[in-house]
Amino acid sequence: MSGGCCKLITGRPTAPFQKEETVSLRWLGSNTRASALPTPHTLVRAVYIGRACIAVAIYLAAALKFKVAAPLDILVTSFVLVATAVVTIASYWHTHVRGRAPGLTFLYSQALFDVALVTTVVHVTGGPQSDLTSLYVPLIAVTAVLMPPRSAALITTLVGLVYIADVFFGHSTPLTPDVAIQLAVFVTVAAVTAYVASRVKLMGAEREALAGELRQARLEAADVLRNIPTGIVTVDPEGRLLYTNPAAEAILGFREREWQGRPIMPEFARLAPEFWAALTATARRGVRAMRVEAVVRRHDRTFLIGVTTTTLDGAPGEGPRVTAIFSDISDSKRLERLRLRAERLEAVAELSSSLAHEIKNPLASIRSSVEQLARASRANPDEKFLTSLIVRESDRLSRLLSEFLDFSRVRVTECRPLDLHQVAGAAIRLVREHPDCPADARIELLGGPTPMEGDEDLLHRVVSNLVLNAVQAAGKEARVTVRTGRPEPHQLPGGAGIDNPVALAVNDNGPGIPENVRARLFEPFVTGRVGGTGLGLAIVQRAVDAHRGLVLVDSTLGQGTTFTVYFPAARRREEAA
Known part of the structure; x- marks a missing residue:
């Protein structure tokens, strides 16, 4: 009909x-x-x-x-x-x-x-x-x-x-x-x-x-807005909340049902002053914010967000509505710092290689000459003491130069299929025999077979350096846990760019790393341990970078430290060619 x-x-x-x-x-x-x-x-x-x-x-x-x-x-x-x-x-x-x-x-x-x-x-x-x-x-x-x-x-x-x-x-x-x-x-x-x-x-x-x-477009738009990881907030000229999506609630830590139709700008000013300022400037002067960084201070954590604002025409006689689009950029900032750190280490490695070669040969000549003077029959006790001191310090400097050369020579030379779990087990056995490993230290290996492609020697050095650092930091009654396996998708920072990752995690019960040391932990000569050279973690960083991986550190004073390393399970085609 x-x-x-x-x-x-x-x-x-x-x-x-x-x-x-x-x-x-x-x-x-x-x-x-x-x-x-x-x-x-x-x-x-x-x-x-x-x-x-x-x-x-x-x-x-x-x-x-x-x-x-x-x-x-x-x-x-x-x-x-x-x-x-x-x-x-x-x-x-x-x-x-x-x-x-x-x-x-x-x-x-x-x-x-x-x-x-x-x-x-x-x-x-x-x-x-x-x-x-x-x-x-x-x-x-x-x-x-x-x-x-x-x-x-x-x-x-x-x-x-x-x-x-x-x-x-x-x-x-x-x-x-x-x-x-x-x-x-x-x-x-x-x-x-x-x-x-x-x-x-x-x-x-x-x-x-x-x-x-039109209905289908609205449904699709609503579905997209509900599922994207980017937060969206719209407020009217009086600062009342008109719309928000689940991502915005998760990032800023508020509930839409509690604020819908109510003035929410004071809450934004408390949570993120820069975010509030961007919304206010757009509402009052029509100035659109582009990629503004704002610090969100929630009760559970503090992190950075990137904010872009725009205006929407409201009802006749009313001011414009303001929409803010924002996302958590803490992971991208962290990755940016890691990239800068890797670039600095590469520059230091090149300089270290040149200096080590220039110093090591003259140092060997100096040591040999001093030894000959010490063996002379006319040398008095004071001269023999001074010459022995010179020889001892020359040996120490020579060892330091050797570590510099090791640091500069970190390259993937032989990449083949291997089991990261087995490599970790071999490194742990070596650390247990190290003189600096406490007799009562307990090192536990968890996880299961973790196949990947890599340089076994470099990976062995990564694990041994991390485990040795852990037992040295924890001291007596050290408890170190090493785990290998495949990480969950949400564990890897966004934008890491590691395909099919495998993970190595080393956790200790030590005193933790101070914030001022943590920021420069992977730089050469930075150490939190008395007597350390500060090159162990720098070598770890270089070895991980050589595998196009990522190393992260999480530490809380008094609660221990966890180093987490992510590797791609397979090399890229252009690298394998």
Whole structure:
């Protein structure tokens, strides 16, 4: 059926950017819910009312003229009234009480009954001379709207045939120009109504398609905003919260349901003053912030966010709304610091290599000369003491230069498949035999087989340096845990760029690393241990960089330290070539 539809509004809550869900009763011949035509329920109800009025009117007309009316007319009008009442009540119960959408059979039955009713009324009131022949016009028009074009044409043809039959056989009247004009009017009304109805349906279908695309776009936009890791906040000119997505709640640590429609700017000023300042500047002066950095100070942690703001036009007479788009950039900042650290270490390594070569050969000559002087028979005790001191310090300086050369020569020379877990086990066994490893130290290896591609010698040095540092830092009753395996996706910092990573974690129960030392921990000659050279962790950093990995340190004073190293499980094609 054409012309529109009915909507049932469900009781489920609506989501952002989503209107109330509707369930349409799609009537036969209708493909739209957004039609400009009256709905089928409205048209059918109008048919019921018009039908009842006609039956009652014709019956009252016959009853009031009872004395002059023929008995057959009284009988016919009475039958028409009763039949109309029965059919109308049954039809109303079917469509409006039971809520059933009328099918084509139902519509045909209604149209046939209405044709019979109007023809009876026209016959009783004079046939071609009746003033009620115009009742055929709304009948044809409503049929053209409610039924498909072919069905409407069939009903129109039936109306014409029945009317001609009544003219010729019911009243024995020849075909006059008036009758021909009436038939032409019937056909014209049917054609025009059907054409207009089809055009309106087409427009409604186009509008419904556009509305559907808009609803889909809104749903997709809402879904994207709910799932992106970037926070979005919109406030009105008075600073009231209009919209926020889950990422914004997670980053700033507030709940939308607690602040929706309420002034939230004081809370932003408390959490992140720079964030509040960017929103305020945009609201007051229209200055859009681009990639502004703000510090968020929550009760559980402090971190950086990057903020961009923009304005949206509000209602007429109101100021602009301000939208802030922001994200946690602490991981990217951390990775940037790591890259800078790696670049500095590379520069230091090149300089160290040059200096070590320039110093080591003259130092060997000096040591040899001093030893010869010490062996001379004329050397007195003071001279022998001084020469032994020079030799001892020369040896220490030579060892330091050797470590410098080791630091500068950290390169991946032989990359092959290996098990990081086995490499860690071998390094732990070596550390247990080291003179600096306390006898009561407990080193535990956890995890399982961890296949990867790498330089076994460099990886062995990474593990041994980290484990030795851990037992030395923890001292007596050292408890060190080494774990290998595959990390969870959320454990790797965003933007690390390590494909298919494997992880090595070394945790100790030592005193922790002071903040001033932690910031420069991987630089050469930086150490928190008395007597340390400060090159062990620098070598670790260089070896990890050579494998295109990443090393992170987390330490809390009094609670120990954890070094976590991430390696790619396989080399890149261009590296393997």
